[in-house]
Amino acid sequence: MWALCGMGYLMGQFFQLKYVVMYGCGSFIAKLDSVDAPPHPKCIARIHLYSEMWRYFDVGLHEFMHNYIFQPLTKLHSSLPGKLVYSVICFSFVYIWHGTYDFVLIWSILNCTGIQI
Known part of the structure; x- marks a missing residue:
């Protein structure tokens, strides 16, 4: 059960990290064009x-x-x-x-x- 819970937690963290990278690249390009982009995702552990x-x-x-x-x-x-x-x-x-x-x-x-x- 602990391994299953840990795997579920880490899958969520990986998904959140993927979104931070994707939003980070998009936000950077948007800032270069002086466009306000939404903030990156909040950490799901918080x-x-x-x-x-x-x-x-x-x-x-x-x-x-x-x-x-x-x-x-x-x-x-x-x-x-x-x-x-x-x-x-x-x-x-x-x-x-x-x-x-x-x-x-x-x-x-x-x-x-x-x-x-």
Whole structure:
């Protein structure tokens, strides 16, 4: 069990490091062109709430979904059931964005459920 947990932790760290390198190169090029890029991902070992994973890991994707999908929908109806449905719509976008594979669907459903709980 310890080996399995350690492997899961290290897979997350590798994924985060890959994003830091990719965002770092893109941010450097953006700064050369005087463009403000989103900050690099926050280290997943420092994230204590799962809702922070969506806010701080991929900041650009979160800002896009919040500004162009979630907020325009909440202007229509801002009730709690409406917000839960709009959250499902956002995770449907994530599912389509990352590819319509079975494992991405399961991952999106689990993430949506985790955030809503």
